[in-house]
Amino acid sequence: MWFSRQYGVVPNPSGSADQGTLPFIGLDDELSALRDDVARLRAENARLLRLLELTPQQARPPGPIQTGVFDGEPGPVHAGSPATAKVAFFANLFAARPDVYALRWENTRTGRAGWVPAVRGGWRKGVPAAEREYLPLTEEVITAHLSGELELGLYPLLDGDRCHWLAADFDGPVAMLDARSPT
Numbered sequence: 001m002w003f004s005r006q007y008g009v010v011p012n013p014s015g016s017a018d019q020g021t022l023p024f025i026g027l028d029d030e031l032s033a034l035r036d037d038v039a040r041l042r043a044e045n046a047r048l049l050r051l052l053e054l055t056p057q058q059a060r061p062p063g064p065i066q067t068g069v070f071d072g073e074p075g076p077v078h079a080g081s082p083a084t085a086k087v088a089f090f091a092n093l094f095a096a097r098p099d100v101y102a103l104r105w106e107n108t109r110t111g112r113a114g115w116v117p118a119v120r121g122g123w124r125k126g127v128p129a130a131e132r133e134y135l136p137l138t139e140e141v142i143t144a145h146l147s148g149e150l151e152l153g154l155y156p157l158l159d160g161d162r163c164h165w166l167a168a169d170f171d172g173p174v175a176m177l178d179a180r181s182p183t
Contacts, residue, residue: 096156101154
C-alpha cells in the first residue's frame with residue numbers, strides 16, 4: 001500500500017487492492033492535487049501577510065540562530081529529549097560568555113536586589129578585582145538554572161562585539177509605551 005496525503009491509503013501500482021481502499025489514483029492526478037494545495041497555501045499565506053501587515057522579510061521562517069541550529073550545534077528538542085540535549089540547546093540558543101556568569105542577590109532586610117558576577121567563595125565587598133576568581137559558565141550551572149536551583153544571569157556580548165540574542169526589560173506603569181518607543 002502507498003499513502004497519499006490527499007486520498008489516504010491507496011493500492012500500490014501493481015493494482016492489488018485491499019478491501020476498503022480507494023481505487024488507485026494516478027501519479028499525474030496526485031501531482032496535480034499537490035500543486036493545487038501549494039497554490040491554495042500560497043494564496044492563504046499572502047492573505048495572512050496582508051491581514052497582519054507583515055512584509056515578507058518580517059514573516060520569513062526563523063533563521064538558524066532563532067532555532068538553535070547553527071554551526072552544527074544541537075537542533076530542536078522535545079519533552080522526550082535527554083537532559084543533556086536540552087541543556088546544549090539552551091546553551092546554544094542563549095550563547096553567552098563562557099568565562100563568567102551572574103547570580104542574583106537579594107537583601108531581605110533592605111529589600112534591595114541585583115546581580116553580581118559569580119566568584120569562587122562568593123561575592124565580598126572590598127576584594128580587589130585582580131584577586132577574584134570568576135566562575136565559568138558550565139553545563140552544570142545551566143542545568144541548575146533550568147531545574148530552578150539558581151537564578152542565572154548571562155553576559156551576551158561575545159568576542160568581536162557580537163551577540164546571539166538581546167533582551168530588554170521594561171518596568172512600571174508606562175512599560176508598554178517605553179517598549180513601543182522608536183528611540
